[in-house]
Amino acid sequence: xxxxxxxxxxxxxxxxxxxxxxxxxxxxxxxxxxxxxxxxxxxxxxxxxxxxxxxxxxxxxxxxxxxxxxxxxxxxxxxxxxxxxxxxxxxxxxxxxxxxxxxxxxxxxxxxxxxxxxxxxxxxxxxxxxxxxxxxxxxxxxxxxxxxxxxxxxxxxxxxxxxxxxxxxxxxxxxxxxxxxxxxxxxxxxxxxxxxx
Numbered sequence: 001x002x003x004x005x006x007x008x009x010x011x012x013x014x015x016x017x018x019x020x021x022x023x024x025x026x027x028x029x030x031x032x033x034x035x036x037x038x039x040x041x042x043x044x045x046x047x048x049x050x051x052x053x054x055x056x057x058x059x060x061x062x063x064x065x066x067x068x069x070x071x072x073x074x075x076x077x078x079x080x081x082x083x084x085x086x087x088x089x090x091x092x093x094x095x096x097x098x099x100x101x102x103x104x105x106x107x108x109x110x111x112x113x114x115x116x117x118x119x120x121x122x123x124x125x126x127x128x129x130x131x132x133x134x135x136x137x138x139x140x141x142x143x144x145x146x147x148x149x150x151x152x153x154x155x156x157x158x159x160x161x162x163x164x165x166x167x168x169x170x171x172x173x174x175x176x177x178x179x180x181x182x183x184x185x186x187x188x189x190x191x192x193x194x195x196x197x
Contacts, residue, residue, distance in 0.1 A: 001064040001115075001196065006054035011164070011183045012070060019186045028053040028069065039075040043107025044128040046071035051109040055124075064115040066196055068108065072183050074159030076102035081159045090149045090160035097159060098170070099139035104159070104181045105132050108189055112196050129192060131185035133176030135163065140170055 003023040005016060016023055030053035036042050051069025058065050074081040076096055084090035109128040140148075148167055154160040161167040163174075163181045177185045 001066055002058075002061070004054055004058065004065065004067045006050045006067055006069040009070075009183050011162075015179055015182060015184045015186045016068075019190055021190075023068075026054045026057065032071075037080060039073055039080055039103065039105040040107070040130045040132065042080065043071045043073055043105045043130050044109065045107070047107040047109040048126075048128055051111045051126075055111045055113075062116055064196075065111075065113050066193065067111045068189070069111075070106060070108045070184055072104065072106040072158045072180075074102055074104050076100075076159075083158055084155060084160045087149050087155070090154040091145050093160040094140065094145045094148065094154070095142075097161070098137050098145065101134055101136045102159070103132050103134055105130055106180050106183065106185055108185070108192070110192060110196075125196075127192060129188065131177055131180040131188055133174055133178070133180045135174050135181060136172045138170050138172045144170070 003021060005012060005023050005025050006028045008027045013025060028050035030049050032046050032049055034042065035045055047069040051067045055067045081093050084093055107128060107130040110126060112125045113123055148154060151166050153162055153165050163171055174181065177187065179186050
């Protein structure tokens with residue numbers, strides 16, 4: 001079976017490799033359409049958009065295909081935080097998160113087609129799900145926030161931080177799946193994929 005990850009995230013690639021999945025990467029170029037401000041629905045919708053865009057490009061293949069789409073956001077006080085567009089925005093996000101708890105949501109969509117099936121909608125099996133992990137930050141001073149943002153690590157991550165890098169020094173605890181915060185809940189993902197493996 002050809003397994004395709006519809007994501008440019010190096011962290012998602014590392015997590016899939018960690019659990020022994022052989023896959024290729026095709027980055028979705030879809031323009032994301034935001035249709036809700038409810039985090040669990042939003043991440044599932046965005047993951048489906050990414051998976052469908054890549055799956056559509058594989059429609060002519062005769063082999064068995066499984067596409068994995070994923071999207072992650074941070075939610076704090078009902079505010080959804082995606083990737084910051086600037087250092088100033090990253091600092092603003094970190095000021096909001098420091099010294100308190102927030103939630104990290106990752107939505108995943110799986111789209112599957114058996115070998116030899118035509119590309120019509122009746123031959124495609126799909127499912128979407130999400131995981132939520134609560135993360136607690138220690139308090140951070142303004143200088144610590146600026147120091148972290150200056151590393152450049154915050155600019156390509158939802159909520160402006162990566163739990164697995166330099167910012168780990170400010171994490172006081174988590175409730176839920178650590179890998180979900182990194183970008184892909186691989187335990188749940190594997191369980192959802194098993195029927196097709």
